[in-house]
Amino acid sequence: MTESYSSLINAILKHTSKPPLYEPGEPRFWDDPHISKGMLEAHLNPDNDAASRKHASIDREVEHLVTAGFIKPGDRVLDLGCGPGLYSNRLASRGVKVTGIDISERSLNYAIAQSKEKGLDTEFCRVNFFDLDYQNEFDVVIQTHGELNTFRDDSRDELFAILHRALKPGGLLIFDVTTRNTRMKHGEKNDWYASEGGFWRPGKHLVLTQGYDYPEDNVWLDQYIIIDSDNVKVYNNWFHDYDLETIRQVLRKAGFEVVQAWNDLAGTPYEEGGDWIALVGKVI
Ligand SMILES: C[S@@+](CC[C@H](N)C(=O)[O-])C[C@H]1O[C@@H](n2cnc3c(N)ncnc32)[C@H](O)[C@@H]1O
Known part of the structure; x- marks a missing residue:
């Protein structure tokens, strides 16, 4: 395994477990230029x-x-x-x-x-x-x-x-x-897709989506892991119902x-x- 491949995989594998409640993701979402x-x-x-x-x-x-x-x-x-x-x-x-x-x-x-x-x-x-x-x-x-x-x-x-x-x-x-109710209707989004350019990034990228439930706090996380040729970035969209x-x-x-x-x-x-x-x- 080359060093760069291993660091890419490790950057992704950091996100295999449920994040602590309200762990921040990327700070720029609404005002991100793209x-x-x-x-x-x-x-x-x-x-x-x-x-x-x-x-x-x-x-x-x-x-x-x-x-x-x-x-x-x-x-x-x-x-x-x-x-x-x-x-x-x-x-x-x-x-x-x-x-x-x-x-x-x-x-x-x-x-x-x-x-x-x-x-x-x-x-x-x-x-x-x-x-x-x-x-x-x-x-x-x-x-x-x-x-x-x-x-x-x-x-x-x-x-x-x-x-x-x-x-x-x-x-x-x-x-x-x-x-x-809203959250239960949408359910867990556990999926991925490949894009040539779209909502998250202007060029080629992969989107891995995972939903996490925190029922004791009535909180839900939709997590989006975005992989492009430069970076792996994680967007945590938290919802308290x-x-x-x-x-x-x-x-x-x-x-x-x-x-x-x-x-x-x-x-x-x-x-x-x-x-x-x-x-x-x-x-x-
Ligand atoms: C779900 S959208 C709703 C927009 C609008 N109220 C509507 O219903 O058409 C939330 C809006 O809040 C803005 N927003 C999110 N966090 C903000 C913050 N901390 N300060 C100012 N605006 C923020 C976003 O840029 C976005 O336009």
Whole structure:
């Protein structure tokens, strides 16, 4: 066995066992110059729920949040992880004053171009959630498509504290999270494929995918090992799922009272056993 072959195989074989809970992988995912290209394409695919919801579902969600009075024209709304602005710009076109924030420059550029083209006054900023420093500024914060599932508990609590400060007294935090049902439906992804260039890398690469369950913590890991001619890199996508009671407790500890729960942001009446829970938490 040559030295370079053995070091390649060892780099892969390091990943044969279940990683410790929340072990980080590659730090750049959303704002990776190549991955963000495929991600933007996925966001903009109107018929696919992968990165953003199907666009007809987004229309229904925005319609519901506005007609039910949770978001009103003139409200100041922070869209946390706005991506290409699919919610921000829809809300802005209804007279809502929206600030969309995200770390993906590529998605933000699209959001800004759309806002200009439609003559909207949506504000967009490139900033990490954890660097936000707003005090008493917003009537509503929205976070859509399960971004909150991706944080370890201490980061999630830190983010809730940042959002509590950013909201005005009585302000609303509106978001959705997945339940364990979603995870059980998708099941373990144990597979691989070869690509000439695609989502993960522009040139030839192999993708090895493995799912790991941490049932005692209600956490799931989708691990992607990407092998190309330069490197072996590992992306760990963590998901902490919730049920209504566990998320209610987390919100209560962070100073929010749950004033509404549905199975999605389009207002489907809440029933236990759904794939998603959508919530409105009010600053106490
Ligand atoms: C699942 S996507 C949802 C996008 C959008 N909310 C939607 O539903 O169309 C999550 C978004 O959060 C952004 N994001 C992830 N982590 C972030 C962080 N720490 N700070 C700012 N944005 C972040 C990503 O770039 C991505 O656009």
